Amino acid sequence: MLDLLIKNGRVCSAKSTRKMDIGVRAGKIVVLAERLEQDASEIVDAEGCYVLPGIIDVHTHIDHWGGTANTEDTFFTGSRAAAFGGTTTFIDFAVQRPEENVRTAVTRRIRQIENESCIDYGVHAHVTDSSKTTIELIPELIADGFTSFKMFTTYKSAGFKIEDPDMLTLMNVITEHGGFSMVHAENDSFCEELTGRLLAKDQADVVHYAQSRPPMAEIECISRLLLFAKVTGAKLYIVHVTTAESVELIRQAKREGVDVTAETCTHYLILDDCCYQRNDGYKYVMAPPLRKEKDIEALWAGLLDGTLSIVSSDHCDYSTDKKIAAKTNFTKISPGLHGIEWLWPLMYEHAVARRDIPIEKVVGWLSENPAKVFGIADRKGKIDIGMDADLFLFDPKPTKVLDDRNHHMSSDFCPYKSEQVTGSPVKVYTNGKLIVDGDIFLGEKGEGRLLLSK
C-alpha cells in the first residue's frame, strides 16, 4: 500500500509536462504512471494543478550577521517561509570566522541549523583564508560531501577578500579534489575608491548607492575570474550575475570551454536601480546593486540560452528598522533583501505569466539545475521513481497582491509591494510529508536533514 497517491496533476520536469499519478511510500516516489489505482493511506486530487519538484534555493543567508546587524529570522522561521513558497531545500553558508578553521565553521553552522530547519538543507563552506590548514581541510571536506566553497573578491574590511594569488591556489585545490569555487565577483579596490569619493563629496545618501558599486566592478572581476578558470581549468560558479556585459563574458567563456556555471537572483530579474531614488530606497541596498532595464533583459536572455542556469533568492531577511537606521549613509546599511518565500511565485509570475516562458524552463532554473550542480540530483530536483518525495501542488488560477504582511518571512516589508502574482502553492510535501496545506503549516522544527553532495 502507498502512503500517498497524488492523482490527475500535470507533472512538470525541466523537459516536459505530463498528466501523471504519483505514488509515494516511505518518503520516496515509488511509482509514476498515467493512471494509478493502487490503495493509499491518503489520496489527493491534483486536478487543475501543476505538480512540481520542490524548489531548491542554493543561495540563502538565514540567521546571518551582515556586518552591522543580524537578520530577523531563525532557521526555523526561514525554512518555514521557504516551504510556503514551494521551496523544500535550501543551501546556506558557513562563514569561516578569524578564530576558526573552515571545518569548524561548517560544523558550527550545521549545529545551528539541524534542530531548527523543517526542510532539507545543505551548507557551502565560506573560505576566508588560504592558510595551510585550509588547504589541508578542503580535500577532507569534499570527501565528506561539502563540495561548494564560497569566496569573495570584495569586503576586505570584513576580512572576506581573497587576493588573486590565493584565489588561484584555492580554485586549483578545490577543483583538483572534485569541488568547485562559488565566487562573489566585484572589484574591491574599485568599490572602495568610488565609495570614498562619494563620501568625500557628502554623497552618502542611498540615491548615490548604485554608483559606489558600478557594473564595471563586476565586469572586471568576472572577466578576471573567467581568465583564471580558463588558464587553470578550475571549476567556477559565479553567484548573482547582474550586468548585460557579465552575461556576454560568461557566454563567450562557455563557448571557449571554460567550466563555468552562473546564477542570478529574483530581484535582479525584476527590479532596477530606480528603486534607489524612492523614499524607501534604503530597503534595496544589496551588493551588487540593482541595475538597468537593459541588464534585466540581458539576464533573461542569458537564462533562456543557458548562459545562466540557476536562479536563487540570496535571501537576507532584514526589517525596516535595521535598514532605515542608516538611511543617510549607505555604507552603514545592512545589505541584502529577503525573498526565500517568493522565489517560485515571482519566477512563475515574471517568467511564465508575463513573458510566456515555458514552465519547464523555470523548473530547470529553480530545481533540476541546482540539484545537478550541487550534487544532490540522485535525490532532489525531479519527480521520478526513487527520488525523495519533495514536491508541491501549484494552482495557477488564483491571484494574490503581495503586501508587507502577507508572507511568512520575518521582515516587516515587501520589496515587491502591490505586485500581483498568479498562482499559489497549495500543498507542499517534503520527503512525502505534507508540511504546508493552504495557509496551514504542518511541518516540524528540526525535521530537515543535512544533504551531502555526491
Ligand SMILES: [Zn+2]
Ligand atoms: Zn549572498
